[in-house]
Amino acid sequence: MTTGPAAATRPRNRRQLIVEAAGQVFSERGYHGASMEHLAAVVGISAAALYRHFPNKYALFAECADLIVDNLIAAVDEWPPEAALRDVLLALTRVTVSHRSSGGLYRWEARYLAREDRRLLRTKFAYVVERVTEMVRREYPLPDERLRAMATLGAIGSITMHHTSIAQRRVEELLLASALGVVATDPVAAAGTAHLVELPAQPVPRTRRAEILAAAIPLFARDGFATVTNVQIAQAVGLAPSAIYRHYPGKVDILVAACLQAAGLLAQAVDRSLCRAADPRQAVVALAAAYVAYCFEHNALNSVAQAEVAGLPADLRRPLIVAQREHIAVWEQQLRTVRPELDPRQARLLVHAGFGVVVEAGRALRWQNTPGHRDAVTALVTGALTR
Structure with a gap:
């Protein structure tokens, strides 16, 4: 031996x-x-x-x-x-x-x-x-127990989706408090928040380049960027595969265009919604309502941007990461106004917890885009941030 x-x-x-x-x-x-x-x-x-x-x-x-x-x-x-x-x-x-x-x-x-x-x-x-x-x-005998349970697990699971560095014990404390804030929230508490949101519509594809992008997004969302081929995209548009290259040098350029479109739509939604907020707490609710509305309305586009950006080459990924950080910085600023005891990293961790709530609550609701669903998830996100 x-x-x-x-x-x-x-x-x-x-x-x-x-x-x-x-x-x-x-x-x-x-x-x-x-x-x-x-x-x-x-x-x-x-x-x-x-x-x-x-x-x-x-x-x-x-x-x-x-x-x-x-x-x-x-x-x-x-x-x-x-x-x-x-x-x-x-x-x-x-x-x-x-x-x-x-x-x-x-x-x-x-x-x-x-x-x-x-x-x-x-x-x-x-x-x-x-x-x-x-x-x-x-x-917590309130409505929609399973939805609140799913959203709670989303808040906890959010820690796997970012790299914010905080002492482990403080991470556990913040995530636990956020999770308990979710389960203690009545999902109808934010009923009527739709008036805080002015969501931009996804651009109507009026050019061949835009048609290719619009056809590729649901394919990327369903099957994953790596497995979708230019042949499939071309078939969805009714083009020969070689015609794709007249509009995009490669498939990765279509993905970059999708991610940039997602960042642009989200930034517009945030800007428009914050203009309607009368005070800091309402600003946090407005941010939550805008993000929830964006995720439900543009679910395929958002899932592509979230799932695929990490796989892009560094030079193509950089502007998208900058856009993400700028978006989160807006949340940090508004949340710290409401909760001044938080430092920037703690606020950032809670913002990501709110994003995690949207992911799992949206899945629980099968992303059915109704005002009631959007109001319920907005309430749960607010509970994750401010309880």
Whole structure:
């Protein structure tokens, strides 16, 4: 039996270490942007050694996708059904924070899973939602318990979607307070906030270039940028594939145009809505209402901008990141006016928690764009920020 130095130092939990490291790479680069060779290099092993644990990239990806939700299940199962909601939410927060670098994989990259694996992942997450819903129903008997439970998990899960650096204990405190603010919010509390929003319409495609962009956005949203081909885009517009290149040098240029359009529409919505706010607190509500309306009205466009920007080359990504930061800076300024005890990083973390509420609440409502749904989600976002 061989007992050389490599065997002596090989960690017993190597498979776990591989999954945790790979989850971070998939979250940062996307499924298609990560190779087995790069994954092996991050873990610190050879590609051959990685293949001894996983037969292919998909097998590793599927296990990574299950990592955080399996840990969430373990966290809720540690508590009896009669446990205090606060204790369970704190446990879920700690699990999520500990997997912060890889948790983003669930939100955007899970669409690349095979149908059965996606179904299993949804079933697991639904179990966590139902456990939280039972506790929300018992402790906060307000309407729409499941919606509030989903939104609460969105606030907690938001920590996986940004890199704001704060001491871990303070992160846990802020996320827990935000989550509890969501569950304590009556979803009808913001009824009638539509008057605060003047949402710009998505431009009508009047040129061939605009038609190509309009056709590509729903394809990118449904199937992911990496898997959509110029042939598919051309077919959707009724063009020969070669005709695409007369309007866009490459597929990535279509994606950049989509992201820039998303940033422009959101900036217009924010500017118009803030003009209608009479005081700082109403300004926060107006921001929430504008962002919610934008996400529901332009759901495919927003999902593309959120999911795909990280995979762009650095030079193309930079102006989009600047636009995102400018948008968040507006939120920070308004929120700190209402809550002066927050420093900029704390305010930024809470703003992202509000964004997370929109993602999960929107999914719970299947993005059905009705005034009632938009008002309910606006109320929950406001609760996440200001409670």
